[in-house]
Each structure stands twice: as C-alpha cells, then as structure tokens.
Amino acid sequence: MPDFRVIPPIDALRQRTAVRALEAEYGAAAAVDALRESAAAVRDAIAGGDSTLTSADGAAARIETAAAARLRDMFRPSLEPVINATGVIVHTNLGRAPLSASAIGRLVDVARGYSSLEYDVGSGARGRRDVHAEALLCRLTGAEAAVVVNNNAAATMLMLAALAAGREVIVSRGELVEIGGGFRVPDVMAQSGAILREVGTTNKTRAADYAAAISDRTGLILRVHPSNFRIEGFTERPRLTDLVALGRSFNVPVAEDLGSGKLGAGSTVNRESESGATLEGRRDAPVASEPAVRDSILDGVDVCCFSGDKLLGGPQAGIIAGRAALVGVVRRHPLMRALRVDKLTYAALEATLADYAAGRAADTVPVQRMIAMTRAEIRARADALAAVMSSEAGWRADVIAGASAIGGGSAPGVELPTWLVAIERDGATADALETRLRRLRPPVIARIVDDRLVLDLRTVMPDQDSMLALLLRNA
DSSP: OOOGGGSOOHHHHTTSHHHHHHHHHHOHHHHHHHHHHHHHHHHHHHHTTOTTOOSHHHHHHHHHHHHHHHHHHHHSOSSOOOEEOSSBSSBGGGTBOOOOHHHHHHHHHHHTSOOOTTEETTTTEEOOGGGTTHHHHHHHHOOSEEEEESOHHHHHHHHHHHHHTTSEEEEEGGGOOEEGGGEEHHHHHHHHTOEEEEESOSSBOOHHHHHHHOOTTEEEEEEEOOOSOOOOSSOBOOOHHHHHHHHHHHTOOEEEEEESOOOSSSOBOOOBOTTSOBOTTOBTGGGTTSOOHHHHHHTTOSEEEEESSGGGOSSSOEEEEEOHHHHHHHHHSTHHHHHBOOHHHHHHHHHHHHHHHTTOHHHHSHHHHHHHOOHHHHHHHHHHHHHHHHTSTTEEEEEEEEEEEEETTEEEEEEEEEEEEEEEETTBOHHHHHHHHHTSSSOEEOEEETTEEEEEGGGSOGGGHHHHHHHHHTO
16 A cells, blocks of 8 residues: 655655755745645555655655656746857858847846936937947948847838838849748738739849839839758859949839848958969958849948848848938838837947947857957868767767858858868767767757767857857866
C-alpha cells in the first residue's frame, strides 16, 4: 500500500530555506503552484512503486528540486542570447544585426529614464518623434528629408500608400520578388491601395517598357532591389538615371526599394581574397554589387526606402528618404502613426548612424567589422579554439577552409572565404553534437557541412571565444 504520508504539507515545504529563496526570486504564488505540481508528481511516483521515496526528507528534497526546475523553465525568457557560429552575418532567425557598443550604451541611457521623444527641450513645448535621426540620415545619404518606421516592409507599404494609393505603380516583372516570411511585392502593393502595372519580362526590361506603360493613371515608377536572388544570363535592366529622366519627362515620381541599407559611406573594407591577395582601397568589396542609398539619391531618385538593420548594422527599422515634399506626404499619412518606432529604436539607430558619420563604422559596427574580417584574423582564432578542443579527451578539432555568407537577403550568392573549426566527439554524430550545442546556455548555433559539425568564428564576437571554448569543453 503506497504511503503518501511522507509527502510534507505545502506550508511545511515553504519553510525550507531553499524554497524561501525560490519565493524571493519568483514570487510566492508561482512558487506555491510549482510546489503543488511537484508534490503531485511525487505522489504519482509513490503510487507507481518508486521505492526511493520512503522518508519525508527524501520526498521534500525531490519536491524542492522539481519545483526549482519548473520555476526556471517557467521564467526562462523565450528570447535569449545565442552564440552565432553559423558564419551567416545578417542572420534573420538570430536577430539580424548585433548592435555596436555605442548603440547599446545609448539604449541604456535612454531606457533607464525619461527622454525627449516628443518634447522640444528648446521651446518647452510638445515636439515630434518623426524628426529623430533625420539630420544624420540626410547627412549620410544626401536626401532632403527622412522618416523612420518599424521595418523596410512597412516602409515600402507606407511609401506606396502615401504616394500612389488608387493609382498605378509601374514595376518590372523581374522585380516582383518574394523575400523571407512570405513578403511579396504584389501583396504589399495591394494592401497599400496602389495598383500594380507590370512591364517587361522576367529577365529583360527596358526604359521603353516603362515609358509605354505611363498614362494619366500612373502614380509612381517603382524600382525594387532583387534582394535575395540573382538573375544571370541574358538580362537587361535600365539604369536608375534612365528611369529618373523618364519620370521627370512625364512628371511621375521614381521610388526605389533598396532593401539592404548599404549607405555608401563610412565603411571601408580591406579583406583578403581567396588567393590571399589584399583588396586595398575597395570600398565595401564583398558587397560591391549592392546598391548604395547615397548613390541612388545622387542619381536623382525621388524617394527610396531601406533597412536600418541588415548592412547598415543598426536596429530593425525601415527608413524612407528623399525629396522633402514627398517625405512630407509620407510623414502626414495616417499609417505613419501605426508604423512608427519607439524611443529605443531611435536611440540605437542614431548611435549607429553617428558611427558612420564619424567614419568609424568599419571598426565599431559589428556587421561591418565581420564583413571586413580577414581570413588571417579568423585563422588565428580558429587555431586557438581547435587547440583547446583537441586537448580534451574524446574530442577532435580541425581547421578547414570554408565560406561565410552576408545573409539577410543582402548580396545573394556572395561568399566570404573563411576558416571553419570542424569538431567531432567520440560516439556522437554531427546531428547529435548540433543538438547538444543548442541545449547549452547560452545556446551555440552551428552548422553541419559534409557530415561534420563546423563553427565559423567570423560571426562569433571575439570576446566570446573563451566562453565558447568553455561551453564546448563542458558539453
């Protein structure tokens, strides 16, 4: 006959020192619930014939341990830091761009108290939030005006809704893209109230195709960056300057969705090619094919939108920049309030932009620094990690050649030569190791290449190297 008398009452359990500590950390209500659930589990174990639960002290210890585990699981944030060892720099699933130290510092300064989000300190009157970051954005891009919303998809929809609702927007068939999360240009256009007018073919669209489609119903000519794919072979696409000239001749604004947020200023890249030669003086060498916001503004585009994260390396945001008259229309649209950003986004974005304006982004903005990292720098770190792992019994680690990726829908097909640390454990498959690393705290996210688990240190923060080695040794 099961003896349930060994299970202490909840009130008695609450007097235990460890349980009092749990109540202090997680609150009395949550702790009591966890105790009750754990006591019920112990009751079931006794009923099932568990012979180890024969004393009140043993049952209390079991309940206490189980309650602590339940509380840890209950209160563990679903959003947690991870170590990105995949080699994908702008990893959408891992939060895209890590922020610079200056952006993090500004976040802390603004978040810990009140701020001038909608207050004009100079006049002592109510201010506007949509002016924050505008001065820096205009300085860096050459635009007359700029506004910030919560992501580039929102920026695209707002731009279309404000400037072309109920009118036709001319887009090349080769630019009707779908990117991550099912974001499709035609769907966004439909939600904005604009009417899609397709021109050209998938691989070839000429300025004459746009010209033939212009009518009194035309509200906008839209150019869309392909983002996450490339069309190769027999292709043709009009230059932006040709579209601008066409738009001016017909008095139709030209808009551009640039996507990646490459500013075209403040990020000098100096990295090694696969042959080991240094690419001196080439600005943004790995992302040379990506359009730059400043270049589009200089080419005369009336309005454009781009990401605040991705290649820019700031917080998630969508930025609309261009002629003051058109940005003013966007600023006054009712959707602007629904899509606006908060004080934390502005704080991080302004700090990131300040790094670019000061010419130090290549060293301070993590995304820029990772892109610019040389193979030699990565090799030194990889050799050190491999040496640590190889010294542990049962582990093997080799340094092998590989490739990193920009990611985030930026620079599709571009590979950055790197060195990978391939690790193996006696008796464990690559899949099993990958799972084990994901269960660490913090989780280590790696990838599998040719049935081997590999770590790419390009996307691991240098100050995380020692932590990574310790985590792997304890795995």
